[in-house]
Amino acid sequence: MEHARVLRGVAGVAGFLAAAEVVGATGLIDDRFLPRMSTILRGAAELLVDQEFLADARASLAAWGLGLLLTVAVSVPAGLALGALPPVERAVRPLIEFLRPIPSVAIIPLAILIFSDNLHLRVAVIVYAASWPIVINTIYALRDVDPLAKETLRSFGFGPMSVLLRVALPSAAPFIATGIRVAAGTAVILVVSAELLAGGAEGIGIYITEAASGNRMDLMLGAALWAGLFGVLSNTALVAVERRLFRWHDVRTGAAR
Amino acid sequence: MNVIRAVGRLWLVPVTLVVWEVATRAAEQPFFPPPSATLARMGEMWLSGPPAHLLLTEQAMDDFGPSLARLFAGWALAAVLGVAAGIAIGCSPRLSGYLDPLIHLGRAVPPPLLVPFFLALLKLSTPAQLTTIVFGIIWPILLNTIDGTRTVDRQHLETARIFGFSTAQRLTRVIVPAAMPKIFAGLRLALSLALILLIIAEILAGSGGLGYRLLTAQRTYLYTDMWGCLVVLGLLGYLLNSAFLLMERRVLAWHRNARQTT
Amino acid sequence: MLEITDLVHSYGSHRVLDGVSIRAAEGELVCVVGPSGCGKSTLLRSVAGLIRPTGGRVLIGGQPVDRIPDNLAVVFQDYSRSLYPWMTAANNVALPLRRRGLDRRRRREAATAALDQVGLADAADKYPWEMSGGMQQRVSIARALAYRPSLLLMDEPFGSVDAQTREDLEDLVLRVCAHHGMTTLLITHDIDESVYVGDRVVVLTRSPARVAADLPVGLGDSRDQIATRQLDAFVRLRAEVGRLVRGGSSTSTVLEKH
Amino acid sequence: MLEITDLVHSYGSHRVLDGVSIRAAEGELVCVVGPSGCGKSTLLRSVAGLIRPTGGRVLIGGQPVDRIPDNLAVVFQDYSRSLYPWMTAANNVALPLRRRGLDRRRRREAATAALDQVGLADAADKYPWEMSGGMQQRVSIARALAYRPSLLLMDEPFGSVDAQTREDLEDLVLRVCAHHGMTTLLITHDIDESVYVGDRVVVLTRSPARVAADLPVGLGDSRDQIATRQLDAFVRLRAEVGRLVRGGSSTSTVLEKH
Amino acid sequence: ETTSASSSGNGLEKTTLKVGTIPVPDSAPLQVAIERGFFKAEGLEVQPEVVAGGAVATQKLLGGSLDISLGAYVGTFLAQDKGAGKFKYVADSYGAAPGAFVIMVKKDSPIKTVADLKGKTIAVNVLNSVSQLTAEVQMKVAGVTATPDQFVEKTFPDMPAALENGQVDAAAMTEPVITVESKAGGRIIVDEMTGPTESLPIAGWFTTDATASKYPKAIAAFQRALGKAQALVAKDRKIVEEMLPKYTKIDAATAAVISLGSYPTSLSETRLQRVADLMKEYGYIKNDLDVKSMILPPPAS
């Protein structure tokens, strides 16, 4: 079962790469602007032995990990508070909805003025922009908690806090986890974008800026491909964690097929 | 009564504005103009037009008209594609096996890096911008829809199977309604993201619109103009979200009532 | 019509059904009784094709069950989770009738009629979460009956209603099943009920379940809540089933399978 | 201990309780019977403080119920939704005991003992979704009993178990309630059961619910499944309650409230 | 990170400088100075950091995450004029030279002369930058007036594709993209740096007024070290060619053939004043800019 999944995944990716290569080979797209898939893959492979790129990737990875941790630490409690206290949610909603659509291209110049450390800057940008999927999913998940499950604990005399932590949070956890997975993917993008826009000493985005200076599309796209692959890996890891933690959820739903 | 409720809902806005005004006046940082200056500049830029155009200036029409059209088109497209693909993937473990890695590959690639290639691919700027928006915002819709579809109560599905519902029935009567609350969470996330992607697309495709204005403001160090753009973005976000919530209240009325605690 | 042969099922290493064989002729109503947790619901889910049993065979109309059989209706034990909360009672009942090729108006009529039969004429436009437990249970009974399946599976369908309603529903099921010739498998905990509604009563043993006894009821086709229950044969059979459920061995003619 | 006075409740414009008054002395076990959908669960939720009734008063130990009373345990009708799927049976039972200030080991002991009492000694480490309906119901009974509340509310607690288990559970509840002096309100559809376990039986009318009759049982404190059920007084009372539930009027000494 | 002066023995207020660079030929002298240890000799450690552009550089200087940065004069003058901050140039870096800044069109473009650019869309790498300013100048020389909305922003690597797809009609390019586009048959319409813009200063090293007055000795040390490298580079193009592949992704073969700008060795007020005057003339800035106040000349060595 697990084996079949991996095989299918590999088949899917291979199919995509092959299709892209074929489209490239037909000359439909000028390969000066969009290099052939094989060229990109060669670029990506070159990067694997490029010490400079590896250092850059490590730096981005560190920022990503720290940023995501902090995002979860901030946004899950925030989402719980907003979901559990509708009046508070209504009061801060204008502010939240005002802030959500402000793009990182506008946030980053702000953040540059506030954070003089490049790591802090990237972490701050991640926390700002990757929190939303977790906050929103938490609010929606809390609304979906079975009222009887909450009433049961209340009837035993547990206070709102206990009900929140012992019933609402576990019930909501699977959907919050989906929010975290969305955020993890967003965070990859944010790290790279922050590096592209704000610069810095190390990072995949920096590497891409340098590759752009030499007009090396293959390296730029190769680096982007690694960012994407990193997204796949982090997602796989998170799914594995979810599978372990939320078996109870899967067996009661259609997910366990 | 309505007034009281509105005050209760919006009190944080004036408070924030006042704090911001005081703080920016004290800091005297050119990058952080006081909100009063920003608002004045916004009025000048967009709201000093003829009354016949609701005071909107020509510039406002130029800045907002095409942008809003792109925004809605992009969001609607992403909603349709994301929900349809999400349901298909959520229903079929086999399909999800094939596509999962590709999805997560795709969503971790920064859209700004891809815009030039969309442009190269699609030649025309509007389809390229729409593609950028769709590509950037589809992920929360897709992932939430997959989650919602996969986690329909097992007994709901079994009941559908027992009574031999057709595939279409199973989708429209069981799976979609059950997944709807989660899909709506995704759509709501995507709505604000669409504004962000709109800005990115306009900056990178470089022709007109709010994003282009934001870029020029940044390039010419016109910070009040830049803040004006941000405020407009925020206001748009708030308005769009409010409209969205109104729609959600209608569609998900059953959910709210079924899940209310006493 | 329904042939269950040597059915075996284990959840992991935990054996639940240990060679259960039950037969039901066309139009027959077979009651299954047995201790809590012995495997009755598992049996029913195997017949419905919802789980693939570890061993043994289920034939419906001579066909092995490898997917969900056609023309089947099930009343689940956990009735509240089998109603769709986004639909009113009438829509919940009407939905499966699309398969019957009825137009909207006819579906609505059939649904209203079925709800009326279970005493919920007033509740047609209520949502499941606006109804009491017993009302929800009756909606799912109405849904199954309105569908007019050829095989009807019911898992403790009358557990949440009062005595009076229960009797009415028993008679309703008897009437509808007889009238449309439905083959019915009814799981119940109520021994009186099993004897009253069943053409046969199958008693399962404590887990892992085997068939302890398969008793023909033989009370004739027309039954009456008061007269039938006072028959000597009824009282004797009831006592017999009671003893069997409590784990004693059978004293009457029993078609022991194992 | 428990005083329900003129309780009125409407869902929107739909009146469900129409002036219900019930009193239970300390340690008394009051059974409530009534037709499906008449408002029994609504009554119970009002007593538990889970809904704010439209009118009337509920006093517990002289205190008005304006929030959830202390030392309360409830067995909900929809038991399967009230168990936490992410916890094993033992943990579900142990969870409320945190409020009793027991340490982890003691909680675990108490939970295991309570599960043993309901016949689930083997199932302590099973998750709710690995259990049959009746087993889940017994877990939620075990949870309520282990908590040792001073007020115990049960909404059809024995609906999903077989006859034998049901009798065992009835005796268990009688024993535990008597031993710890719990005041108990038990909603049931089984008229035999209401007379067998109750110190008093309150019969509610069809919706909107009023008290049709409030009958003292007077069968003494020690009851026996076989002996008690054969008593003349038992048989008479059972018939009386049966008639009242069916909508007839009372013939014996009834404390009519309305 | 700010080690006290006493430890270095040179009396520097700060021994570690964070310096913003852009991976373009402009910053070659800095890389040379680092590689040859000129900074170390002054007791300075220079940590280079990539910045995406001049706007980000001003932000980072103001926010304190950089001490010195490479910045194009046009952008910095604009920032100073708009009141975004007060800046000081401490060294010149790069100036125009023939063939380094050109406007190109694709092979089969109908555009033949600068005058044909009237009303056409022109890509520049940053709006309101030196590229755009000089394009406007060249158009005026050719007798046509440029309008702000005919310029769009594209990164250099995107320009060939934008030309090919017709999103822009012309593009103001630098190396190595000029070489790339030439290979594809692209035509150079005009060298942006001729006539009024001949050998126009392009970019220099700058800091904020605050930093300049806080760390005068450290800045002076930086100026001395960089000056040495600048002098070397100005004399010998080979040094740049060797350096380029080390800090950019321009390979050695390309580096050998691309057109480079000049590496001026002095920070001349009069030269910079040309930039400010052009900006005023073309409406980039409203006021006369006091260029002198924006210069911190290197100590005479």
Ligand SMILES: Nc1ncnc2c1ncn2[C@@H]1O[C@H](COP(=O)(O)OP(=O)(O)OP(=O)(O)O)[C@@H](O)[C@H]1O
């Ligand atoms: N999903 C499952 N995973 C593991 N064990 C299960 C599962 N479902 C049921 N069981 C076990 O199988 C046995 C039989 O369960 P089943 O639901 O068939 O009993 P039942 O006869 O319907 O009982 P009841 O009358 O209480 O509903 C029980 O011991 C239960 O613990």
Ligand SMILES: Nc1ncnc2c1ncn2[C@@H]1O[C@H](COP(=O)(O)OP(=O)(O)OP(=O)(O)O)[C@@H](O)[C@H]1O
């Ligand atoms: N949330 C609700 N909203 C609207 N009406 C409701 C709601 N809950 C219950 N009702 C209505 O109130 C009436 C009484 O419901 P209640 O659950 O109290 O009945 P009950 O006596 O417990 O019935 P049963 O024996 O079937 O469980 C029913 O007619 C039901 O439709």
Ligand SMILES: [Mg+2]
């Ligand atoms: Mg069962």
Ligand SMILES: [Mg+2]
């Ligand atoms: Mg009820």
